[in-house]
Amino acid sequence: MAKGLGVTSRDENYAEWYNDLVKKADLADNSVVRGCMVIKPHGYAIWENMRDALDGMFKATGHVNAYFPLLIPKSFLSKEAEHVDGFAKECAIVTHHRLMNDPNGTGVVVDPSAKLEEELIIRPTSETIIWHSYKNWIQSYRDLPLLINQWANVMRWELRPRLFLRTAEFLWQEGHTAHATFDEAEVEARTILNVYKTFCEDFMAVPVVDGVKSEGEKFPGAEHTYTIEAMTQDYRAIQAGTSHHLGQNFAKAFDVTFTNAEGKLEHVYATSWGVSTRLVGALIMVHSDDNGLVCPPRLAPIQVVIVPIGRGEDREAVLKAADKLGDEIKALSYGDRPIRVKIDDREKESPGFKFNHWEMRGVNLRIELGPRDLAEGKAVLAQRHIGEKETVDLGGLALKIPGLLAQQHSDLLARAKAMREAQTRRVDTWDEFKALCEKDGGVGFIVAHWDGTQETEDAINEATKCTIRCIPLEALDPGDLEPGVCVYSGKPSSRRVIFARAY
Amino acid sequence: MAKGLGVTSRDENYAEWYNDLVKKADLADNSVVRGCMVIKPHGYAIWENMRDALDGMFKATGHVNAYFPLLIPKSFLSKEAEHVDGFAKECAIVTHHRLMNDPNGTGVVVDPSAKLEEELIIRPTSETIIWHSYKNWIQSYRDLPLLINQWANVMRWELRPRLFLRTAEFLWQEGHTAHATFDEAEVEARTILNVYKTFCEDFMAVPVVDGVKSEGEKFPGAEHTYTIEAMTQDYRAIQAGTSHHLGQNFAKAFDVTFTNAEGKLEHVYATSWGVSTRLVGALIMVHSDDNGLVCPPRLAPIQVVIVPIGRGEDREAVLKAADKLGDEIKALSYGDRPIRVKIDDREKESPGFKFNHWEMRGVNLRIELGPRDLAEGKAVLAQRHIGEKETVDLGGLALKIPGLLAQQHSDLLARAKAMREAQTRRVDTWDEFKALCEKDGGVGFIVAHWDGTQETEDAINEATKCTIRCIPLEALDPGDLEPGVCVYSGKPSSRRVIFARAY
Numbered sequence A, B: 001m002a003k004g005l006g007v008t009s010r011d012e013n014y015a016e017w018y019n020d021l022v023k024k025a026d027l028a029d030n031s032v033v034r035g036c037m038v039i040k041p042h043g044y045a046i047w048e049n050m051r052d053a054l055d056g057m058f059k060a061t062g063h064v065n066a067y068f069p070l071l072i073p074k075s076f077l078s079k080e081a082e083h084v085d086g087f088a089k090e091c092a093i094v095t096h097h098r099l100m101n102d103p104n105g106t107g108v109v110v111d112p113s114a115k116l117e118e119e120l121i122i123r124p125t126s127e128t129i130i131w132h133s134y135k136n137w138i139q140s141y142r143d144l145p146l147l148i149n150q151w152a153n154v155m156r157w158e159l160r161p162r163l164f165l166r167t168a169e170f171l172w173q174e175g176h177t178a179h180a181t182f183d184e185a186e187v188e189a190r191t192i193l194n195v196y197k198t199f200c201e202d203f204m205a206v207p208v209v210d211g212v213k214s215e216g217e218k219f220p221g222a223e224h225t226y227t228i229e230a231m232t233q234d235y236r237a238i239q240a241g242t243s244h245h246l247g248q249n250f251a252k253a254f255d256v257t258f259t260n261a262e263g264k265l266e267h268v269y270a271t272s273w274g275v276s277t278r279l280v281g282a283l284i285m286v287h288s289d290d291n292g293l294v295c296p297p298r299l300a301p302i303q304v305v306i307v308p309i310g311r312g313e314d315r316e317a318v319l320k321a322a323d324k325l326g327d328e329i330k331a332l333s334y335g336d337r338p339i340r341v342k343i344d345d346r347e348k349e350s351p352g353f354k355f356n357h358w359e360m361r362g363v364n365l366r367i368e369l370g371p372r373d374l375a376e377g378k379a380v381l382a383q384r385h386i387g388e389k390e391t392v393d394l395g396g397l398a399l400k401i402p403g404l405l406a407q408q409h410s411d412l413l414a415r416a417k418a419m420r421e422a423q424t425r426r427v428d429t430w431d432e433f434k435a436l437c438e439k440d441g442g443v444g445f446i447v448a449h450w451d452g453t454q455e456t457e458d459a460i461n462e463a464t465k466c467t468i469r470c471i472p473l474e475a476l477d478p479g480d481l482e483p484g485v486c487v488y489s490g491k492p493s494s495r496r497v498i499f500a501r502a503y
Helices: A014-024 A041-060 A074-078 A081-087 A127-137 A182-202 A249-253 A278-287 A313-330 A351-360 A371-375 A397-422 A430-438 A454-464 B014-024 B041-060 B074-078 B081-087 B127-137 B182-202 B249-253 B278-287 B314-330 B351-360 B371-375 B397-422 B430-438 B454-464
Strands: A028-030 A037-039 A071-073 A090-101 A108-110 A115-122 A146-155 A169-179 A209-212 A224-231 A237-247 A257-259 A265-267 A269-276 A304-308 A341-343 A365-369 A378-383 A388-393 A424-426 A445-449 A467-472 A496-500 B028-030 B037-039 B071-073 B090-101 B108-110 B115-122 B146-155 B169-179 B209-212 B224-231 B237-247 B257-259 B265-267 B269-276 B304-308 B341-343 B365-369 B378-383 B388-393 B424-426 B445-449 B467-472 B496-500
Touching (some): A014 A028, A014 A278, A037 A041, A041 A169, A071 A074, A074 A127, A108 B074, A115 B090, A127 A169, A146 B146, A169 A182, A182 A209, A182 A224, A209 A496, A224 A278, A224 A397, A224 A467, A237 A249, A237 A278, A249 A269, A269 A278, A304 A351, A313 A365, A351 A365, A365 A371, A365 A397, A371 A378, A378 A397, A388 A397, A397 A424, A430 A445, B014 B028, B014 B278, B037 B041, B041 B182, B041 B278, B071 B074, B074 B115, B074 B127, B127 B146, B127 B169, B127 B249, B169 B182, B182 B237, B209 B496, B224 B278, B224 B397, B224 B496, B237 B278, B249 B269, B278 B397, B304 B314, B304 B351, B314 B365, B314 B397, B351 B365, B378 B397, B430 B445, B454 B467
Parallel strands (some): A304 A341, A424 A445, B304 B365, B424 B445
Antiparallel strands (some): A028 A037, A071 A115, A090 A115, A090 B090, A209 A224, A224 A237, A237 A269, A257 A265, A365 A378, A378 A388, A445 A496, A467 A496, B028 B037, B090 B108, B090 B115, B209 B224, B224 B237, B237 B269, B365 B378
């Protein structure tokens, strides 16, 4: 069946499966502009649902939205020393501001007289331009904390782009907060990490490990970076969101000071944090199958599709029943929002075509209404995530839908957790570590001791393509916090960390 | 008082008043990047309310959202002949994709080896890149209509930027629809024009004239352009939104055809339409006064502020009463959303400071709660739009709030309508026209006969700086539809049109 739908199976080629699915499920398309994607309506609707949920959680924790310029003066990127090394390289650079008609023929060319004095960079992230503004906004401790978020597009010139997972342009939110003390900034960074973790579990049905990044993997310019890491069905890690405690680094680079309650001048403490359209990629990678998208119900653009089956004289009765059922379901809520129902009454498409069409697009529940079933007061109910269908009573069916969606969410979360647990291994010798990385199939999470040095991290990465995903905040197992010896160097290690190959 | 607040009065200097207000009301700030602005949280909250309302209206009329790339290949801008003339000139051009460390010292420079083969333009509008995608999405009449909207940032290198009204980068929505017939596209363009008009009147309390643009003022590449035009307090026109019937022009430029129901290949018909953060500028210009922002209540970030007044032993009782009242009001709705209430319990600021602070920011209703009033079961209620305050009974006050907000909306709309009517004049001679344009103060709307030629339009513009704002869809006065002679050329004219100086 997968073949017929034009989707490569996961076993055959996981990377191709992913690409096929993104396109066949109408989520996104490659663009003519290298590395950029077109997010199609069905994919964008998932992102909108993500955005609305996250935005509500940010506002509930005291944040407000604002908007800062797309373009950043080149010189700003040099101001924070670590930041320039980490970000300033692959980016889109605006050098001119005018086109003119080509003097040699048709079309347009760049007007050489319209060269900018200083080049402008399309933001790869906005710390620099935002802290430049904050300098004017912050004078006293009474102006703090400043808890601002922005929903925006950003651009990083990616050499190996992949739809949603890594694109040159992507959509995201970036929070940028300013605080009077280190401790307050620390609380903020952890609060947001919790928001992200809660969102992943409660909306995406994706279990995540929250932890701290190693020095080698932290954000350029941060004191430390918190991360949440999920596992995909090819047993790789995918970073789903990061929250950075920036200390006073950006405040010092942009000279942002405030008068504290004791009248003393101090540099401001900062955090920044973000999640992006990459989450859509993570969602696909964690739940979907060879028949297409499997979407956690709270984020699904359509949660229930009703397919009326019947031609000729039966059609009218079946359509009427479908409308009635649709209205009943729409009047109900799941996750504090009205249930999203679609009635597929297209005349020219067969029921089989419609079943495949909506399966591919991840609609959670399908209700088939045929004349024979209808006469008996029955309908057929298909559940996307388990691929099973059963005949059910039409009476009272609507009222069961919220519970079925809730169950589907729990099932998806449990399934993803079980997969992660099965693919998480404690490894104590370098031979074992290497052997795991050489076998067919994914590596999973390797929970191992590490001596805490950059050299060891680099050497392990060189040998196995694994990186340290995080030092978990809560031990996956109590024993993980006991001291031991580094799996690579044999030097002392205070606790285990998670290694994996990552997207 | 205006002086004390640092806002120039409208009479003194309208342009300075506007700029002062935008900054003092915390709506937006100039950015270090030429022509770009920072939209501050209070200004962004107005835009968010606009966006949510419009987005709901678009979805209710069958539209879905998507997202297309920020960057457009330069060659695309040459494909539609009129479009290139109208748009391709002042824009931001990306020529390189990498920075490198400056070999001569610190900082970064553009890496000359990372020059793009073809330059990329930051979208000034997205017709070209979207129609390039539509070519792949549309094959048959069954794929039509395609009703897609995008919320995005766009960039036009403005020579005389003004906060919100005209900025190099701005936020907007752009709808791009595809249809099987001319008539369907026409219905779409008019449907959206109505959505815009309804939005302006029902949410912004801004009356608008809807009409068609003259050939000289239409969108580059359109068959015809519909517009809505409002009047500011300095009696200028401000274009609040446009809806374009594009005919088959973009479909032909990008070769987008479909098989119609009869099996014949045809080019697709198109519309595009947009409103932008400029609406925030229009909102300010229509309603605000010398004390700051006056915000129509459905778009106000904060609709009610409660200021508890009382020190020492009184403070606790007053705060408790404020909280209770706040909770009562928050439980109520206006315009289908819970009422947005703020309790300003800052200890270090005086009541007078707080009154000015929230007046400047356009909070619709202020409730002052002092110990003496409280003892008598009273409170002071101040209405921002009329600048009046009165003592009212505390009992039942909450329940009056929705009605007061609704009344405020009606008052604002009526006031703006009355101003527009007073400043709309029918003019029949060129001397009269010129005299109007030479007197002090604004010109208003001049309703006059025009011979329909570009030459006359240009000549009038040259002499008076007035442009034809629109040919109204509904005559402001039945006599406007009667034939006459052109106010400039004396040639025959079929009906009157609206001239004005415009933002």
